[in-house]
Amino acid sequence: MSTGSYDISRTHRGREAEIERLAAQVALAWDKEARTLGWFGLRDGMAVLELGGGPGFITRRLLDLLPHSPITCLEIDASLIEEAQGYLADQDRLEFVEASVMDTGLPDDHFDFAYARLLYQHLPDPLAASREIRRVLKPGGKLVVYDIDDQLSILLDPPIPEWPTVMERFGQAQAAQGGNRHVGRRLWRILQAAGFQNLDLEIVAHHSDALGIEAFLPQFDPDRALPLLRAGLISEAEMEALRAARDRFLAAPEPYILSIALIVCGEK
Numbered sequence: 001m002s003t004g005s006y007d008i009s010r011t012h013r014g015r016e017a018e019i020e021r022l023a024a025q026v027a028l029a030w031d032k033e034a035r036t037l038g039w040f041g042l043r044d045g046m047a048v049l050e051l052g053g054g055p056g057f058i059t060r061r062l063l064d065l066l067p068h069s070p071i072t073c074l075e076i077d078a079s080l081i082e083e084a085q086g087y088l089a090d091q092d093r094l095e096f097v098e099a100s101v102m103d104t105g106l107p108d109d110h111f112d113f114a115y116a117r118l119l120y121q122h123l124p125d126p127l128a129a130s131r132e133i134r135r136v137l138k139p140g141g142k143l144v145v146y147d148i149d150d151q152l153s154i155l156l157d158p159p160i161p162e163w164p165t166v167m168e169r170f171g172q173a174q175a176a177q178g179g180n181r182h183v184g185r186r187l188w189r190i191l192q193a194a195g196f197q198n199l200d201l202e203i204v205a206h207h208s209d210a211l212g213i214e215a216f217l218p219q220f221d222p223d224r225a226l227p228l229l230r231a232g233l234i235s236e237a238e239m240e241a242l243r244a245a246r247d248r249f250l251a252a253p254e255p256y257i258l259s260i261a262l263i264v265c266g267e268k
Contacts, residue, residue, distance in 0.1 A: 004122035004178055010227050017223065019055050019083070024218035026057040028211065029261070032204050033146065034065055037115070040144050040200065040265040044068050046112035049136065051101050052076075052119035056084030062115070063091055072111070076100050101129045106136045113137075117146045120187065124178030130194035130266075137268040143196060146204070146263045149184030155258040162238070162245045166225050169233045184262040196266025207258040213250070216257045222246055 011018040042048075044066045053059050053073035062071055072095045075081050081096050088094060099105050101116070102125065114133050120126045133143050150167050171181040180186075188199055208216055222243045228234045234242075249255050 004124060006122040006179070007177075011224070017221075021218045021221070021224070022054060023057050024215070026061065028206055028215050028219070028259075029204065030058075030061050032206065033117075033263075034061065036202050036204055036263050037065075037144060039202070040263075041142055042066070042113050042115075042144075047110065048072070049074060049106070049111040049114040049133075051114060051116040051133065052122075053084060053096075054080050056087040058115075058117055059084060059088060059094065063088070063094065069093065070095070072097060072106070074099055074101060074104055074106075102132060104132055104136060108135055109138045110136050111138060112141050114141070114143045115146070116143070118148070120145050120147045120190070121174070121181055121183045122177075122179045126180075126183065126186075126190050127193055130190055130196070134194055134196060134268050139268055141268045142265055143191065143268075144263060144265045145187050145191070146261055147184050147187060148181065148261055150181045152184070153260050155256075155260075156249065157256040158249060158252050160242075160245045160249050162242045165238070166228070166234065166242055169228050170225075173228060173231060173233055187262060187264040191264060191266035194266075196268065198267040200265045202263050204261045204263050205258060208256055213255055213257065216259065219259070220246060220257070 045068045046066070048062060048066065048069050048071045050059055050062060050071060050073045053075045059071065059073050070093050073084065074097045076099065078098055081098055085096060097104065097106065101119065101123065114137060123129050130143065137143065150171055156163060174181050188201055191199055222239065225234060225239060225242060229236065229239050
């Protein structure tokens, strides 16, 4: 089965560094994510499908948020399921399913709510995935997709001139694997084309004045660009320039980071 454009073995310095980054990413964003999921109709007791659950960090938050909900975590990577099972060993309302979002093997009309977090940017065919998710939702069930668009996802002050080039190379590498780091602008149309109705879109923003600059640093670790270096998409000189630019940014009197995600909801 294809994992799309995400493969944890090809990220960051290695697997453990990437898992630490994912944990920090969830901690950074969850409060506003949970609030927005509530606006979109997520309620305790619903049967919830988490799509691309990874090592289980969002799964844990969903379990805590919804103490009476059965949760099914769909994940294509068996090693990440094993990671999540170890992390969530004490849970009895949780089922893991090893399958692709393109062909879940789940029954029709089964779930009240599905959540796809930072998954769609990695899918070669997000429309087909949306149709499959719609199939397994009950009538009136909702799909919420949380994802990015690189043209509006990050504001840095003072600017890091090297950052846009690195993000462009990330985008090229992801596109070569079937992904799309500009998927955010297409989410509404994708869900609409898949047959969802009553669509809604919100912006979810996080910034360092509220959360502290340290909360954002795992996402801006220059070593995240090491796969680009190994693939020949950036040079050693560009890598060193990126590290130096990040150090200058952190040494500025009042460095500021604003991170933006798009979150779209559709109803079956």
